[in-house]
Amino acid sequence: MTRLTPTRAWAATILFTAFAALPLIAGALDDSYLIVIATRILAYAIAALALDLILGYGGMVSFGHAAYLGIGAYAVAILSRAGITDLGAHLLAAILVAAVFALITGAISLRTRGIYFIMITLAFAQMGYFFFVSLSAYGGDDGVTLNARSTIFGQPLLENNTALYYTALALLIGLYLLAVAITRSRFGRVLTGTRENPIRMQAIGFSPFRYQLTAYVISGCMASIAGVMLANQASYVSPSFMDWHRSGELVVMVVFGGIGNLLGAIAGATIALLLEEWLAILTDHWPILFGLILVLVVLYSRDGLSGLFRRSKS
């Protein structure tokens, strides 16, 4: 399952080529909004990829991954305010803070199992949410508008939407390859083994806790990168980045794409965001339709949308 089979390599190539070609299509259609949506999709795809790494391969259902989006986004806002505008610095700060937060909350959450884990990750993310809500220096509830996007080598290269898009795409591809490498490594196999049977893994000499915590920290760091991109895309950061609804949406994306399928997570993010965009055109009350679709998918397809596709093929 974790092997990058020829089919999967082809699928990845096709998907990423399509993403790479998108600005050309947008240019031909003269539709600049397409790039904006697509950049959002890429950012969420990074977060969904991060979540699938622990959810799909480690069996850890984190319902608080939006916290890392928020950490990444606030890293951009807070450093920019302090005069540090470099993208590299923003990414580094986001990853460091995310690692510390994931290490502490993960170590506590992983003492528990199953449903306790879901609720505790949710509660910790909520703690982060309230932290930023009450941080009045950065706008509290209202958030902060960024004066400019992150710079690269002192140059405002990302002000160009297409440049930002390709940066996000490059990050997504890099992180996808990293995630594939992780799942194929010995580390990844131990992690999957832990998901299947932690007691047996312990019996043959592995410490499940250590592997799970490491995976949790890696996942949190990856998700914080998504937050950095999201802040740049929106030029705006607020506590709503960490809202528990957003954590839920990330889980929805992973499930839509099929759990434990890294490429699926990217596809799931794409489907979920396009669905939202499309439903929002139909009605202002799009969440009602989105919720309905979600309930129906869960009730009638056990493996998410990918399960639907599989079933319709067979």
Added chain:
Amino acid sequence: MTSLFLLQLLNGVQFGILLFLIAAGLTLVFGIMDFVNLAHGVVYMVGAYLAVTFTSMTGSYGLGLLLTLPATLLLGLALELSVFRRLYDRPHLDQVLATFGLVMIITEGVEILWGAAPLSVQMPEMLSGSFPLIGAMRYPVYRLVIIAAGLLTALGLYLIISHTRIGMRLRAGASNRSMVAALGVDISKLFTVIFAFGAMLAGFAGAMVAPVLTVNPGMGEQVLILAFVVIVIGGIGSVRGAFAGALLVGLVDTLGRSFGPILLRAVMEPAAAGQAGRVLAPMLVYILMAVILAVRPAGLFGAKT
């Protein structure tokens, strides 16, 4: 200072009681059916909205409250029959997703029906007075009524669970579901009853707070997360744990918000203490949860992890 402390103590107890009403239904459903219900918070919200509507229809808050109870009971029944019962045998993830979908549907539905602007309901004349505390300090009668109603409910729950036939089945169902089914108890009917009853408790809580809070579409979510914290602290499935956890969370949250900055001022500069207090206070209950779980992963009264 003493009377301010007493005032905040009462506020904390009142908040805790409210959390208990919500957490009780959540923990029963969890412990007995092993079912995660994210939609429990929106039932509380719907309860508050129904109380507003029924009160303005009948002109009496008491009647509004009485009508809200069967209405939320029916809502719980409808949710159980249409969605939840198909999910009992599914993984927790499926339950989380489906109920998350319901949260979106119901929250948006409420906004369509009642609008996004906050509503309020007139407090009943009879209960709008205040009760003398110490010196010039007074406490609103209505908040005392909430405390009393919550304590009576807790007592009633205790009596039902430990001294009645249905309570016996409930406890048996919690420890061994298939054994109880084998003994001839209609477990699926029992589940339906528990669900509807839990929904009614949440609706009751929503209706009770409608006169003291503004009724808005976001009110269910914040309370839901706190109710999760309560049952995680108390131990999943334990109503006693939910009661202890709810009071603990209510008191820590309320007292932390009012006295945190004052305590910090003793060791910090006033301005810094104010800011630090505002940032730390909302995080206190989560820190409390982390500390308790670090010591007892199954919660205070929990048996199983």
